[in-house]
Structures are given as structure tokens and as C-alpha cells.
Amino acid sequence: MLRLSGITKNYGERRALDGVTFDVAPGRLTGFVGGNGAGKTTTMRIILGLLAPDGGTVTLDRQELTTDDRRRFGYMPEERGLYPKMKVLDHIVYLARLHGFSRADATERATAILDRLGLGERLADNIEALSLGNQQRAQIAAALVHDPEVLILDEPFSGLDPLAVEVVAGVLQDRAAAGASVLFSSHQLDVVERLCDDLVIIAAGEVRTSGSRERLREEHATSRFELTAAKDVGWVREEPGIQVIDFDGGYALFDADDAAAAQRVLQRAVSYGEVTRFAPQQPSLAQIFKEVIR
Structure with missing residues (x-):
């Protein structure tokens, strides 16, 4: 070492x-x-x-x-x-x-x-x-x-x-x-x-x-999540505590006010059909770099 x-x-x-x-x-x-x-x-x-x-x-x-x-x-x-x-x-x-x-x-x-x-x-x-x-x-x-x-x-x-x-x-x-x-x-x-x-x-x-x-x-992860589902997820825009950043049919990128809001989105998505991806978005090194040198 x-x-x-x-x-x-x-x-x-x-x-x-x-x-x-x-x-x-x-x-x-x-x-x-x-x-x-x-x-x-x-x-x-x-x-x-x-x-x-x-x-x-x-x-x-x-x-x-x-x-x-x-x-x-x-x-x-x-x-x-x-x-x-x-x-x-x-x-x-x-x-x-x-x-x-x-x-x-x-x-x-x-x-x-x-x-x-x-x-x-x-x-x-x-x-x-x-x-x-x-x-x-x-x-x-x-x-x-x-x-x-x-x-x-x-x-x-x-x-x-x-x-x-x-x-x-x-x-x-x-x-x-x-x-x-x-x-x-x-x-x-x-x-x-x-x-x-x-x-x-x-x-x-x-x-x-x-x-x-x-x-x-x-450590530098945000409350931003990615959701990819088999069916349209446009309803995410109506969920309380959710701010949609990007949306395209079965894909949504959104910020959640708290973990409970994110879990509500996941539960609702599962109730509508198959969910192929639901995960917090990991920050890139460039994002971490900009954050820590400010």
C-alpha cells in the first residue's frame, strides 16, 4: 500500500x-x-x-x-x-x-x-x-x-x-x-x-x-430514478412528489421528493405490467467532479 x-x-x-x-x-x-x-x-x-x-x-x-x-x-x-x-x-x-x-x-x-x-x-x-x-x-x-x-x-x-x-x-x-x-x-x-x-x-x-x-x-447519488416498462408510463407526470426530467413512451427519468414517492411509482408501474428497469441514476465522474470542486 x-x-x-x-x-x-x-x-x-x-x-x-x-x-x-x-x-x-x-x-x-x-x-x-x-x-x-x-x-x-x-x-x-x-x-x-x-x-x-x-x-x-x-x-x-x-x-x-x-x-x-x-x-x-x-x-x-x-x-x-x-x-x-x-x-x-x-x-x-x-x-x-x-x-x-x-x-x-x-x-x-x-x-x-x-x-x-x-x-x-x-x-x-x-x-x-x-x-x-x-x-x-x-x-x-x-x-x-x-x-x-x-x-x-x-x-x-x-x-x-x-x-x-x-x-x-x-x-x-x-x-x-x-x-x-x-x-x-x-x-x-x-x-x-x-x-x-x-x-x-x-x-x-x-x-x-x-x-x-x-x-x-x-455518496453523490441524487434522488433521480430511471423507469423502463413494457407499457406507456405517461401517468408518472401526475404522481405527487415526482418531477419528470425526460419521458418517452415506456421510459421516464424523474426526480423524487423522497423514497416513498419513488416506491409509489414502482408499485404503480408493476400493477400495470412488466417493469424491465427501475433504479437510481448513478452520477458520472464528470458530475461528481463538478460538484466537489465548486
């Missing part, structure tokens, strides 16, 4: 991070969401030891992080940092060897991860010859080639087309399934919502909310 506890960071009189606290659990994907300047990159750099916090601690399995611990981490910065004149395979092999692998093992590992990321036909190309999206894939390979126990990825989906997003998402899911702790930031809330087990939302250097995706959805 990677744990941040009360992390603060000041730049002169400006407080960039204010008591940042959250966990990144093994075997889970944690999405780190916030606007520009919210503190995501600063937090990640503190985890990696690239910046020193002014207060608070970062621990791994309840022990303060050491240099040896961080050698087991994988990091992808938002800014691309590969050598443009090096060949793709040579570059990833070189990075693997820095982690102590023999040339043969490094080559095997680099070839496998590059192939998994869809760069198997570009191994002999220089980095600068790749498109920006493919450079992003190579940057991700650099973070993964040594099988890190903890992955810290700053905007890994930036510049990727939809197919590449799916490829990278699959790789990250595989790493989490193998037991790695994965923290990644992204402005693509739909991707974060689909992938992540846990979420951390930060604004102005403060964590506004964090927890499992399901728990956050439950």
Missing part, C-alpha cells in the same frame, strides 16, 4: 499542496483527477522523490519510502523525455539495463512490452520518427519495462487515438491484475471512470474527495 499522509508543499507564499492524503492500493487502478494547476504533478513528483515535501509523509507498506523502494517504481512524466536520436528498441533496452537486467533479458522485456503496446513494427525506428501518439506509447514502455511494483503515470492517455487508448488501458489493467499499485492522472474523465477502481479528486492543492468509484457514486 502506497500512502500519502498530510503532504504539504509551498512555493514562496503560495501553498501548492495542503494536507494531501490518500492511498494507492496494490492490484487497483487509482485515477488522480483535477484541473490544471490543481497539484497532481507536484504530488507525483513528491512520491518519486523528485521534490521534497514541506510536511507530511509518503510510505510504502507503512515504511517511509527509500531510494531502494523507488527503484521498484515506474514513472511516466507528462513531458516526453526520451532521446529522439535513439532507436525505439535500443532506448527501452538501455533503460531496462539501468534497472540491472542483462542485455538478453532487457532485450526480451523491451521487445515484449513494445509489441504489447503496438510498436512491434517500429523497433528499429528513431524515437523522433514516431508520431506523438507512438512516442507516448514508447514513454509508457519505458515506465513498464522493469515490471514495477508501483506505477505513477502523469497523463498517459494524452495524444492517443481511441484505439491506442484501449491498448494502453489493457496494459495498465493487466499490471494492476498482477498486483501493481497504479496511480495515473488524466483529463479524460470518461477513460478514468471506465478504468479506475479508486478515485482521488484534487483542487487548489487539496484532496476534495477520494475512495472507491462505487462509494463515491453512492
